[in-house]
Amino acid sequence: MHAAVVSSFDAVPEYRRFENPVPTGPHDLVVDVLASGLHPRVRSQADGSHYTSTDELPLIPGIDGVGRGADGTLRYFILPDTTRGSMAERTVIDVRRSIVLPADADPIAIAAAMNPAMSSWVALRRRTAFDPASNVLILGATGSAGRMAVQVARLLGAACIVAAGRNESSLAELVELGATSTVLLDMTDDEAAAATARRLGAASADVDVVIDYLWGEPTAAAMVAVVSARADRSRPLTWIEIGSVAGVEAPIPSAVLRASRLQIVGSGQGSVPTADIVAELPALVEAISAGAFAIHARAVPLADVATAWAAPSVGTERVVFTP
Ligand SMILES: NC(=O)c1ccc[n+]([C@@H]2O[C@H](COP(=O)([O-])OP(=O)(O)OC[C@H]3O[C@@H](n4cnc5c(N)ncnc54)[C@H](OP(=O)(O)O)[C@@H]3O)[C@@H](O)[C@H]2O)c1
Incomplete structure (x- = not known):
């Protein structure tokens, strides 16, 4: 294969050219890769x-992608740590780290959106007891994941969504996507x-969750800015x-940890068990497929990988390789 x-x-x-992948475990499945995000x-x-x-070289x-098994089933998969990743014509997936997609799912949209969208989706649903009426600050909101976080927070019902980033023109776009205020x-x-x-303190004094x-x-x-500006320092703040x-x-x-009810947690593979991440995937696919x-x-094309890899990124566009 290539x-x-x-x-x-x-x-x-x-x-x-590279040798074909070989399944080794009872849950392994070889899939033809249709799309894999950079x-x-x-x-x-x-x-x-x-x-x-x-x-190892x-x-x-x-690390993830959309593939089709020999039975014709379309799957989104997340690979374990491996040196045999998804940017290939074929790869081995662990079916327990995958979900079956609707037959009409768009592999490019799924492969582009799942990783950046999952970051905030899983964080809000698995790393905090998210109350839909919560106020959310997204720190670094102008990248792909931050842009998705604004939309995820809106979809999950956040009351106020403060988008903070260093790129003024990108911040303006985030208002159209659901940010209720922005901070440069x-x-x-x-x-x-x-x-x-x-500015950050004034906009974020009563946020409940920070997506960083x-x-x-x-x-x-x-x-320091957010904690110092808090009107009620006993109000829980999950960073x-x-x-x-x-x-x-x-x-x-x-002092920020003593002066407020701040708790700092992380979200990603490891701090969230794989089974919990996989459990969140169907709802996220549904939202992506519904155009949310x-x-x-x-x-x-994967054949152009060297050129696309070296090219400067264009805004929040996510390159998706199609073998
Ligand atoms: N834990 C998880 O589950 C998970 C999942 C997905 C992604 N991530 C992580 O989340 C981060 C963002 O991912 P992404 O997909 O959004 O990447 P991305 O599309 O490349 O966006 C990153 C953005 O960060 C902004 N940036 C860079 N340095 C900055 C700075 N000093 N101050 C403010 N903004 C800065 C840049 O925006 P401007 O140039 O417009 O300022 C850039 O567009 C990465 O670290 C990624 O590994 C984590």
Whole structure:
């Protein structure tokens, strides 16, 4: 078969022949891959920087996708940590980490949207007791996952949705998708950072849940701003760490944890059991198939993987490879 193959962590994957995948366990199933998304997690897998990475090469990248089994059934699947990923003509899935899709499901839309949408969907449904009337702050709302988080929060019934990000034009689009207010994060100098903290505090003083894609210094600053602005410091505040586009470590002052009912949790594979993630997938597929979310997807033939991988990303468009 053909696959995208990483032979060096310093180089983009190349399209070449690779041995066919072989099922080894009782729950393994070989599927023809129809679509596989180029998510940030896949890039970190391919450059060896993800915390689950080993030195093992060559590897086929790809953590999820849509495939068809020999019986003709269409499935969305999430792969376990593996060096034989989904960016190939065929891959081995564990059926327990997959769900059957309706026959008319759009593989490109599903492959593009599931990973970014799942981040907030699973966080709100599995990492906090989300009350539909809650107020939500989305920190780093201008990427694919943040944009989805606005729409997920709206669909799940959030009362106020504050979208915060550094890209002014993207923030304006988020209002059309359900954000009730936006905050521009400008950290260019101390004055700009202080004004950002004031804006964020004013907009987010009574949020109940924070969906955080940033971490790093911006998260530490935002935590201080939100906690300091709270009218009622005994009001529970659940800060859900999901991404780390602004830094893998954050210098969080201890006082924010003493001065408020702040609790910090994470959401992702590991902090949410795989069975719980899989249990959430059908409802999410249903929402995607019903057109509940605006999805920016671009299908690219897998044969063009090297060019597409190296090309600069275009807004929140998610590249989906079609073997
Ligand atoms: N835990 C989970 O379940 C889960 C699932 C999916 C994704 N994730 C993680 O969530 C994060 C976002 O994923 P994604 O799919 O949305 O990626 P993406 O589409 O590449 O978006 C990331 C966005 O972050 C913004 N950004 C980067 N640095 C920033 C900074 N310093 N301050 C403010 N904004 C910044 C950029 O927006 P602008 O250029 O417009 O500012 C960029 O578009 C990644 O870390 C990913 O690994 C986690």
